[in-house]
Amino acid sequence: MAGGVSTQQGTSSKNSKGNSIPIWKILRYVDCVDVLMMLLGTFGSIADGSLGGAGVLIILTGLINSLGSDLPALKHGDFVNTMNKQIVPFLYLAAGVWIAAFLEGFCWTRTGERQASLLRRKYLRAVLRQDVGFFDTSRTHIAEVVNTAYNDTLVIQDALSEKVPNFVMNLSNFIACYAAGLYLSWKLALVTLPLASLLIVAGADSVCWEHPGEHCVW
Numbered sequence: 001m002a003g004g005v006s007t008q009q010g011t012s013s014k015n016s017k018g019n020s021i022p023i024w025k026i027l028r029y030v031d032c033v034d035v036l037m038m039l040l041g042t043f044g045s046i047a048d049g050s051l052g053g054a055g056v057l058i059i060l061t062g063l064i065n066s067l068g069s070d071l072p073a074l075k076h077g078d079f080v081n082t083m084n085k086q087i088v089p090f091l092y093l094a095a096g097v098w099i100a101a102f103l104e105g106f107c108w109t110r111t112g113e114r115q116a117s118l119l120r121r122k123y124l125r126a127v128l129r130q131d132v133g134f135f136d137t138s139r140t141h142i143a144e145v146v147n148t149a150y151n152d153t154l155v156i157q158d159a160l161s162e163k164v165p166n167f168v169m170n171l172s173n174f175i176a177c178y179a180a181g182l183y184l185s186w187k188l189a190l191v192t193l194p195l196a197s198l199l200i201v202a203g204a205d206s207v208c209w210e211h212p213g214e215h216c217v218w
Helices: 002-019 023-029 032-070 076-128 142-184 186-210
Strands: none
Touching: 023 076, 023 142, 032 076, 032 142, 076 142, 142 186
16 A cells, blocks of 8 residues: 555656646747737836835935935925925836736736637637547546646636736846845845845745755755
8 A cells, every 4th residue: 555655646746747837838829919918017017026126215215315314404394395205206106016017917817818718729629629439438527628627727827817927026026126225225235135045045945845856956
């Protein structure tokens, strides 16, 4: 029994490795509309990550510096006027983040839905071309065929609609925040760089624990 269980687990792990495909193979059926949506969605993801992190950091730094340097000499009316001037960039930033987040969510979600729908149609056409005996075996029962097609396309739709834009957004947020940190205070940014590297290593290690042998590079 133990040998049978271990053999079955090894086979399932090999199958899980074999089922992992790169992202460019998922996008093999894209058309011009999907390419346009992915470009707009990528632009929205980059803008969302950059503005939401580095933009807030730069504007908030200017606000704190202006208040710290002019606060003792400001009267009540001058203080309100100064605050009103500093709040306006936050409004523009919020509008830009809203537009970027809308492009990110709508374009990538729509692309994922289109690709999932196209793959379901192609899967159904391939199944309908099979002989009648294909549907008589236990493994190819019609309910199992439908569930397999639905689950596979749902994974692809989830990857395109959520995981890809989140990865692009978080990567752009990390790069933009460090670029803003180097611009504002390069010494402090260099001090925190080793700590960020440790966070990356910890995140990669957690992925290795969750998916052993699939995404590890060490």
